[in-house]
Amino acid sequence: xxxxxxxxxxxxxxxxxxxxxxxxxxxxxxxxxxxxxxxxxxxxxxxxxxxxxxxxxxxxxxxxxxxxxxxxxxxxxxxxxxxxxxxxxxxxxxxxxxxxxxx
DNA sequence: TTTATGGCTGTCA
DNA sequence: ATGACAGCCATAA
Numbered sequence: 001x002x003x004x005x006x007x008x009x010x011x012x013x014x015x016x017x018x019x020x021x022x023x024x025x026x027x028x029x030x031x032x033x034x035x036x037x038x039x040x041x042x043x044x045x046x047x048x049x050x051x052x053x054x055x056x057x058x059x060x061x062x063x064x065x066x067x068x069x070x071x072x073x074x075x076x077x078x079x080x081x082x083x084x085x086x087x088x089x090x091x092x093x094x095x096x097x098x099x100x101x102x103x
Numbered sequence: 104t105t106t107a108t109g110g111c112t113g114t115c116a
Numbered sequence: 117a118t119g120a121c122a123g124c125c126a127t128a129a
Binding site: 038046 | 123124125126127128
């Protein structure tokens with residue numbers, strides 16, 4: 001059974017607790033794909049939101065939500081994170097030191 | 104099989 | 117702190 005790396009990425013993302021966020025690089029590393037952050041982002045981009053994957057908790061290394069191909073999601077993602085208790089900086093950035101998920 | 108694309112990361116100035 | 121450059125790999129056609 002060849003489980004694509006995507007599945008592993010999904011597993012890691014699914015383990016992110018509410019109120020916490022993780023960067024693509026971190027997820028890639030936890031998934032056993034160090035340096036393949038791009039793959040993580042692409043996996044999420046192609047991931048149907050029906051899998052209940054908290055892709056909203058996945059942010060880039062800058063601590064900001066990744067601008068999706070379609071505008072609007074950015075605000076939605078921010079709203080979801082705020083709903084979980086994550087505070088955003090006035091510039092729309094998240095304090096990774098405080099909200100970055102620590103496995 | 105090859106080509107093209109993509110929600111990024113890390114380093115340097 | 118921000119801006120620019122190159123590199124990595126999987127999916128889809």
